[in-house]
Amino acid sequence: MGLGSWKRRGRRTLVAAALTTTIVAGTAGWASGHEQRPLTGPPPGTASWRADGSLGRGLPDPATASPAQVAAFFAGLGTVERHELAARHPSVVGNLDGAPTALRYEANGTALRAERTRALADAADSSRTPQERATARALAERCAELLAPGRRILAFDPRGRGQVAQVYGDLVRARHVSVIVPGSDIDLGSFDRARDVYGTPAGMARSLQAAAGDGTAVVAWVGYTTPLGLGPDAATGRLAEAGAPRLARFVQGLTAAGLPQPAVFCHSYGSVVCGLAAARLPASDLVVFGSPGLRADSVADLHTRARVWAARDDTDWIGKVPNVELFGLGHGADPTDSSFGARPVPTERAEGHTGYFAPGTDSLRAFVDITTGASS
Structure with missing residues (x-):
């Protein structure tokens, strides 16, 4: 050298x-600086979404469908069909890029209420450790804050x-x-x-x-x-x-x-x-x-x-x-x-x-x- x-x-x-x-x-x-495990993949609830045959055809796969394909899919649905999907699969619709904006707000409101209910149940569960119960209480409070009137939540994922x-x-x-x-x-x-x-x-x-x-x-x-x-x-x-x-x-x-x-x-x-x-x-x-x-x-x-x-x-x-x-x-x-x-x-x-x-x-x-x- x-x-x-x-x-x-x-x-x-x-x-x-x-x-x-x-x-x-x-x-x-x-x-x-604690090493973090990145959150990847489709939103929670994807397995149930993929198995949903209520429309007589497959729903766009959150992992593979492009946002443009998602947008085209929702454009072809009626108002009732859109809201029914958001009610059945709020975690997917709320995080589905390409879905209508107002529908995502609606779905995330549903997902936040459900997550708050789960967190409150965990916080009251005496079989859990004090740390787990405190974490659950904090999550329930966070969900309540995000549900405040006027907040527009375009995506919500409680994992990690x-x-x-x-x-x-x-x-x-x-x-x-x-x-x-x-x-x-x-x-x-x-x-x-x-x-x-x-x-x-x-x-x-x-x-x-x-x-x-x-x-x-x-x-x-x-x-x-x-x-x-x-x-x-x-x-x-x-x-x-x-x-x-x-x-x-x-x-x-x-x-x-x-x-x-x-x-x-x-x-x-x-x-x-x-x-x-x-x-x-x-x-x-x-x-x-x-x-x-x-x-x-x-x-x-x-x-x-x-x-x-x-x-x-x-x-x-x-x-x-x-x-x-x-x-x-x-x-x-x-x-x-x-x-x-x-x-x-x-x-x-x-x-x-x-x-x-x-x-x-x-x-x-x-x-x-x-x-x-x-x-x-």
Whole structure:
């Protein structure tokens, strides 16, 4: 091996070591990031749905039918048939990308009520451990919160840490649609937490919809298993690879249901998911902020027709993470670097890793313009 090869190998090793050290130092060690098992496959209740012969023909398979095929199937049903299917199979219809929006709201309401009933029964079951009963009580309370009047739940899956999608604004009549894809530490219990509001998809969605006005609907989408902490899961693409097909299918379902192509906003690790899904996303714009990388070297590598935007403010700690992808660690090039080719988003008034959607920031104003098509 020549001297040049030794030097190049040494530089790669140093970069990988720097990446690992940065992540470990920022999280008090790998132990703070517990390895997660991604939720994959079709929604709960799929076996019963597949066995349903009430219409005299097979129902579209949630695992294999495209959102366009799902949309065509429901378009061919009468009103009574639609509602009967939603009542019999709420967990499937509520999560079936391509199904009518209002029908998904209805089905998820049914699924939430049923899950709350099950959770309350578990909480009262003396044969369960105190921890199991406490977990059941928390789930019952969460379901009750999501059933509050005015909440529009477009997806709900209680398995694992739980997944949910909530709509802010009138999605059925919206002229402009956006989807928020979150990063680490977000699940059914935390997607709308009270602390660090603009670090949650619900807080981001609520802020964007309020700023953009009644013609815009924003979906806070928690449809993949996010990393916990900033340990190994956050440093690798494993969870993003599992989440990318789910995001692509969800967005395809919106457009198949007749909605306009959305702007997709991707925060932190969520931008890794978006980068891997980009080629399959029918989106008008792809906006990444606080991003560790998209597992791509440039906009061209994303193979998307969407306009690509990138934002990172100077106080965001993500800027200290080395932009490499080596030995399975890291997520590649910095999307805010001019060589990447993304359009810049102003961030002078944003603060920290979760301040991009805060009212009064230039980044939020830019996001509104992107959402409404006012940005060129």
